[in-house]
Amino acid sequence: MTSPPGGGTRRRRPVAVPLAILAVATGLGITAALGGFAKAPEAPPEQLGPGATVDQKLFLTKFVASRTAFQPDVYGGEGKRFLEIELEVTNKSDRTQLVGSPGHAGKKGLLYAQSLLKMTPEIKNEFGPISAITDEGVPSRQLHPGMTATVVLRYELERGQRAPEQVTFDVGVFDPEPPGFSADPDLTLEPESDVEGAPPEVEARVTLPVRRGGTG
Amino acid sequence: MSTVTPSRPGTTTTPRPASRPPSRLRRAGAVIAGIALAAAAVAVQAVALEHEDRLGNLTWTGRIGDEVVASRFSARVTGVHGAKSIQITDVTDKVEKATTSGLFVIVEVGATAHREPQKFGPPVLLAEDGKRYAATDKVKPSLTITHPYIQPGWWTEGVAVFEVPVAALTGARIVLPLTNGFFIKEANLPEVEIDLGLDDAATQRLIAGAEDVYPMGGKK
Amino acid sequence: MTGTPRPEDETPRDWFAPRRNTPPAAQDGPPPLPSRHAAASPALPRRQPAVPAVPAAPAVPAAQPLGSWPPRSRRVFSDQQVWPPRPAPPDESREASTQPFPAIPAAPLPRHGFTAPPRERVGGPAAVPEQEQASGPASPSPPRRRTALRLAGVVVAAALAIGIPSWDAHVFYRSGNPVHTVHTVEPGGTGTLMQVAWQVKVEQADSLPGLGPAKPGRQWLKITVTRTSLDMEGVVRSADPEIKVKHPDGRTWQTETVGKDLPLEIKEHQVGTPYRYDVIGVVPEEVAGQVQVHVIPNPARLSLEKQSVEELFQKDPAAEKPAPPDQVLLFRR
The missing domain is CATH 2.60.40 (Immunoglobulin-like)
Known part of the structure; x- marks a missing residue:
């Protein structure tokens, strides 16, 4: 920075700092010119059909089928009709996760099933869908790491309500390393943009035709 | 370190020689020391404890058969079994059979408290690769070690039931945490982590010896 | 520097040129006090006769080499020696100094760490270059390091860093688990x-x-x-x-x-x-x-x-x- 004491005749001009500032400014300028640090615009969501598999980073979800189901009332009542959606879910995360519930009636879902952002057409009922693993003797709501489970979503159909011809799910993707100072143990969906409170990104739209006449 | 040669107050009023200007070597040393300190500060930030590490449990470890003495309780594992399915009989004699795409692992554990009654939270099977398998919800907690109070003076025995892929068995450990308060969460609760002793051979024996149906519940 | 033009300054003032009635080297450092005093006091009729008597006058020859690049001597870095002055080039007089005020005959402050700027060191302005040559590394008296003070600071800081969060956590714990x-x-x-x-x-x-x-x-x-x-x-x-x-x-x-x-x-x-x-x-x-x-x-x-x-x-x-x-x-x- 300074000349050695004792009368050095060479005097160096301080060029390092201006040069560094110039370099940083150039870099920032180029970055800004290319659109800044914001996420590049995503491709529109993929349109998928029955049997399609969506990689949700922490989970792998295969949309198997959709059908109507009937559950007779053991006490001789009318019984209940359901719209069922069958998924095969593989937990790729490092801990047991719970199935939770899909987004319903404008409300966000919970846990794994929150990644099923929206179903169209919406089936209105009071309690929303029930989601569970039902094919292993005792109903379970756990998705263990490295295991694949058949998750069934059940939307109860009110009397006289017709099941739709087909249903379409907006599917989101989980962020394996959610931003934030302390990692939230809850599952977090990847947002559409970096703006605070942005809605989750729709990675894929899966359309399943509803098969009729099945029994629960 | 310093090239200053100060005179002591009161010893003389004659001005003592001041320093020679810092040498180039010393300045370079100061710059290197500054960079090193800055780098050390960044490094310390990087190793700062994560949220979970700061508030997470304090873990005492041991092996199958050991009595692992933690701060508030002691625990031990007395046996590990495999099962392809579990038959659960409830108090009304209703029978259900739980199946799995992996393997059920039934860990027999015992525990005693040191001073005050304790209760276990959901046990975890910790695989060698760090994956955490929560105890299965196909077996009601009332049939497992999480139900009874662990009290001083005697050992309370029970089981923890897990559902894991066969590949996760080798090197697995069981983690027994305590339940936390509902409103006021306590930080750094004790837990024990017990190695189930599943080396390759033991894993093969466990898989080969897995029962088709493991009965649980019912009237005792 | 401000003030009314003096009587002899009839021509328009060039603010960026050295003033005719002050030494040009005054731009290199703090202006000599008497000069400022004279300018700021319009009541005083003329240049005071004391100006040339102040030691600022001998500063002129010594400061001129530094004046070849003024910004260097204006921007004072803590690690840059401004006092005592650097030894002048061999062709200059050793007695030269820019310092306008006399030496304070007191014990020099011990320099430690990066806190004390070198200019705080006190010495006879004229005597320093000779003494530097005279003393050399042969007779350094041991520097006072205040090791105990620093250790105490470390201990206090560590105790606070550990103690305050612990106390806070304890208060929180007690809010749910009161003493019976x-x-x-x-x-x-x-x-x-x-x-x-x-x-x-x-x-x-x-x-x-x-x-x-x-x-x-x-x-x-x-x-x-x-x-x-x-x-x-x-x-x-x-x-x-x-x-x-x-x-x-x-x-x-x-x-x-x-x-x-x-x-x-x-x-x-x-x-x-x-x-x-x-x-x-x-x-x-x-x-x-x-x-x-x-x-x-x-x-x-x-x-x-x-x-x-x-x-x-x-x-x-x-x-x-x-x-x-x-x-x-x-x-x-």
Whole structure:
């Protein structure tokens, strides 16, 4: 920075700092010119059909089928009709996760099933869908790491309500390393943009035709 | 370190020689020391404890058969079994059979408290690769070690039931945490982590010896 | 620097040229004090004769080489030696100095760390270059390092860094787990807390209905806890208490309330009527005769019907304060 004491005749001009500032400014300028640090615009969501598999980073979800189901009332009542959606879910995360519930009636879902952002057409009922693993003797709501489970979503159909011809799910993707100072143990969906409170990104739209006449 | 040669107050009023200007070597040393300190500060930030590490449990470890003495309780594992399915009989004699795409692992554990009654939270099977398998919800907690109070003076025995892929068995450990308060969460609760002793051979024996149906519940 | 133009400055002033009546080298450092003084005092008629007598005058020759690049000497870095001045090039006089004020004959301040700028060092302006040559590295007196002070600082900082979060965590813990205040009740006696009189009876049982005999080494305890509300305030506090069995050595056992005859509706709760909790516990056989029952009344105030509220309002305000949830009745046996 300074000349050695004792009368050095060479005097160096301080060029390092201006040069560094110039370099940083150039870099920032180029970055800004290319659109800044914001996420590049995503491709529109993929349109998928029955049997399609969506990689949700922490989970792998295969949309198997959709059908109507009937559950007779053991006490001789009318019984209940359901719209069922069958998924095969593989937990790729490092801990047991719970199935939770899909987004319903404008409300966000919970846990794994929150990644099923929206179903169209919406089936209105009071309690929303029930989601569970039902094919292993005792109903379970756990998705263990490295295991694949058949998750069934059940939307109860009110009397006289017709099941739709087909249903379409907006599917989101989980962020394996959610931003934030302390990692939230809850599952977090990847947002559409970096703006605070942005809605989750729709990675894929899966359309399943509803098969009729099945029994629960 | 310093090239200053100060005179002591009161010893003389004659001005003592001041320093020679810092040498180039010393300045370079100061710059290197500054960079090193800055780098050390960044490094310390990087190793700062994560949220979970700061508030997470304090873990005492041991092996199958050991009595692992933690701060508030002691625990031990007395046996590990495999099962392809579990038959659960409830108090009304209703029978259900739980199946799995992996393997059920039934860990027999015992525990005693040191001073005050304790209760276990959901046990975890910790695989060698760090994956955490929560105890299965196909077996009601009332049939497992999480139900009874662990009290001083005697050992309370029970089981923890897990559902894991066969590949996760080798090197697995069981983690027994305590339940936390509902409103006021306590930080750094004790837990024990017990190695189930599943080396390759033991894993093969466990898989080969897995029962088709493991009965649980019912009237005792 | 400001002020009215002097009488002899008739021509327009060039603000960026050196002033004719001051040494050009004054731009290199703080201007000599007398010069500023003269400019700022328009009342004084002319240049004061004292100006040339001040040691600023000899500074001119020495400062000129530095003046070849003015910004260097204006921007003072803490690690750049500004005082004492650097030895002049060989062709300059050793006696030269830019320093306008005389030396202060005091003990030099010890330099330490990066805090003390070198200019704080004091020495004779004229004598320094010679003394530097004279002393050299041969006779350094040991520097004072204030090691003890620094260590004390480290210890205090570390203690605060650990202590304050720990204290905070402890306060938070205590907000949910208060320190218990124990009120001891003699055997067979009655303990009164929050307008409720409590009595406890403990029996050892070999077998309990529905539970059978205790496991080997353990002993069933049948505990009967009786509560009597002394007034409506006691009725309000009729939430279930916490009942524990504790050995004098601190070991505690869980109990279970298997029955109680308190009215379901709080308005049917009678003042002065004893109500009973049937409680069972199990303890090791060897301490079954020593354990004591702890009753921790629930400080929650249940809401009453409207007619009772008037009665509550008539009470002395001191009694209205809810007791903290930390009162314990210890029943000796």
